[in-house]
Amino acid sequence: MSAPATLKATSRTMVIDGNEAAAWGAALSRPDVVAVYPITPQSSLVEYLAKFIAEGKMDAELMDVEGEHSVLSVLHGACLAGGRTYSATSAQGLAYMFEPYFRTPGLRLPMVVSLVTRDSVTPCCVWGGQQDAMTVKEVGWIQMYCETQQEICDSIPIAYKVAEHADVMLPVNVCHDGNYLSYGVARVDLPEQEVVDAFLGEKNVNWHACLDPERPMAVDPLTGGAGGIGPSTFVRYRKGQCAGMAAALDVIVAAHEDWGRRTGRYWSPLIEDYRMEDAEVALVTIGSMTGAAKDAVDDARLDGRKVGLVKIKTFRPFPAKVIAKALSKVKAVGVVDRAVNFGWNCGPVFQEVLAALYANPTRVPLISFIGGLAGADITPEHFGRAIADTVRVAAGETMSSPIWLNEFDQ
Amino acid sequence: MHEVRIHGRGGQGAVMASGILAAALVGEGRHVMAIPAFGFERRGAPVVAFLRFDDREIRRVTNIYAPDTVIVIDPTVARSVDVFAGMKPGGTLVQSTKKAAADMVLPSHLARVALCDAVGIAMAIFKRPITNTIMLGAFARATGLVGIDSLVAALEATDFRDAGLKQNIEAVRRGFDETIITQLAAHAA
Numbered sequence: 001m002s003a004p005a006t007l008k009a010t011s012r013t014m015v016i017d018g019n020e021a022a023a024w025g026a027a028l029s030r031p032d033v034v035a036v037y038p039i040t041p042q043s044s045l046v047e048y049l050a051k052f053i054a055e056g057k058m059d060a061e062l063m064d065v066e067g068e069h070s071v072l073s074v075l076h077g078a079c080l081a082g083g084r085t086y087s088a089t090s091a092q093g094l095a096y097m098f099e100p101y102f103r104t105p106g107l108r109l110p111m112v113v114s115l116v117t118r119d120s121v122t123p124c125c126v127w128g129g130q131q132d133a134m135t136v137k138e139v140g141w142i143q144m145y146c147e148t149q150q151e152i153c154d155s156i157p158i159a160y161k162v163a164e165h166a167d168v169m170l171p172v173n174v175c176h177d178g179n180y181l182s183y184g185v186a187r188v189d190l191p192e193q194e195v196v197d198a199f200l201g202e203k204n205v206n207w208h209a210c211l212d213p214e215r216p217m218a219v220d221p222l223t224g225g226a227g228g229i230g231p232s233t234f235v236r237y238r239k240g241q242c243a244g245m246a247a248a249l250d251v252i253v254a255a256h257e258d259w260g261r262r263t264g265r266y267w268s269p270l271i272e273d274y275r276m277e278d279a280e281v282a283l284v285t286i287g288s289m290t291g292a293a294k295d296a297v298d299d300a301r302l303d304g305r306k307v308g309l310v311k312i313k314t315f316r317p318f319p320a321k322v323i324a325k326a327l328s329k330v331k332a333v334g335v336v337d338r339a340v341n342f343g344w345n346c347g348p349v350f351q352e353v354l355a356a357l358y359a360n361p362t363r364v365p366l367i368s369f370i371g372g373l374a375g376a377d378i379t380p381e382h383f384g385r386a387i388a389d390t391v392r393v394a395a396g397e398t399m400s401s402p403i404w405l406n407e408f409d410q
Numbered sequence: 411m412h413e414v415r416i417h418g419r420g421g422q423g424a425v426m427a428s429g430i431l432a433a434a435l436v437g438e439g440r441h442v443m444a445i446p447a448f449g450f451e452r453r454g455a456p457v458v459a460f461l462r463f464d465d466r467e468i469r470r471v472t473n474i475y476a477p478d479t480v481i482v483i484d485p486t487v488a489r490s491v492d493v494f495a496g497m498k499p500g501g502t503l504v505q506s507t508k509k510a511a512a513d514m515v516l517p518s519h520l521a522r523v524a525l526c527d528a529v530g531i532a533m534a535i536f537k538r539p540i541t542n543t544i545m546l547g548a549f550a551r552a553t554g555l556v557g558i559d560s561l562v563a564a565l566e567a568t569d570f571r572d573a574g575l576k577q578n579i580e581a582v583r584r585g586f587d588e589t590i591i592t593q594l595a596a597h598a599a
Contacts, residue, residue, distance in 0.1 A: 007436075009439070015436045183448065184445040185429050
């Protein structure tokens, strides 16, 4: 290795794990109320928040409640009263949170909740995987998946900008992989507070329905049924929710662009193309697995194989058009998931990509790879096998899918 | 890219050591990725932490299977786990022990061993066998890949729960000063 000193540290340079990066991202976004309940591998994240508040680094009300159902319920109240709100959870905590979780997007509450993704019992495990986040993909929250500690820190202010946008008004999950990112330590350059303040602008969290004793109002009365204006009213709410979700795609792109201009860090907002210009086969990845996959793509390129990669950052709403376009010229696609879709015997991202490609005039064969469950590692060697298999599919071979990348790990 | 695997036992601070080393290397302008291996944490159980650094961006967020350097901060953990597993030929072992290199059974592909009586030093400084920062000094001495001043700067930025900063600075310096390096015959220049 050559002499170092290429990368100057500044007073804002930290060497921290992904959970602390998330806590800093939250602190810099100046939430009014934070409600927490600890769960592995999220626990240190909420401990950092409590510490920041205790040390005066963060001016927020910390509500240390008795479980995740209460976490989200108290944040509903805080958000309806006009507060900016934050929490974080994982796996079984998310499961326990589900009842108010389901209500949140329908109430159009622009909160941000980190999901420190973890595989879900049973078999009993406490380690990383994306089964928790993937299980709630149809509930109506926006989902963004981060690749690095720096991206975690930056994506939380970006998430508030998206959530609180008048065209969106929906909650956002900023997802980061349990273990590999939550406990993995790397350099993070904290954005300046003034930069985040200017980016987020004047706080106007909940202009559409605000709990105020001076102006009493009923929020979320019984709606729907089969008579009178019930059905049309219900449809109006649902359509509005879908419109907000659809509008989020452009808002997410604009928010990332704005963040890039202010910080110099231009994260890919929806998807990232890597070496796709002349690619004949492509891998699709999501989250922290992507770096090892890029290394494997480079290795395959050295062997003369024209391989590219598409990483998904925004999974909800699903950026179907840009994915279809990115994959329009390849002869085969291998989609690597860190979770299982039990209904289709494949990975959940695989099923989404399959649906997105239906609109393309040329039928591209796809293969589903599932790896990294319950903390398992997905190494460049695993990705090398995935590339080799995808090349075989491109050559016309039929393979049994899904392929479980860690099936023969010793 | 240089890859390091740290072996220790729960409670000795192997994971904390990897974080301090990461901070020291970032202070020198390196790109660093440190990942603790995970299990059910309990005191005394074998623990592993991984750290890789480079002058280029590091993209892979994976465990380490073929380390260049292995740091063993506990004198007995090598009885429970194969600390040499997957080690690259020509690698370095940085071991906490009272033994001399001649009295140790070492794999033939090792190039260098750096031995430090870290427990003896820890008992003198901390009155407890906490060897993590001592062994970072031993790593600096053995490899020259991180400066002692960078380690001290990283210690100064560390939030120590139950040991003083001054003690840890003394520990890292004594680890550096009191490490004995042996080049192994097969790899002697």
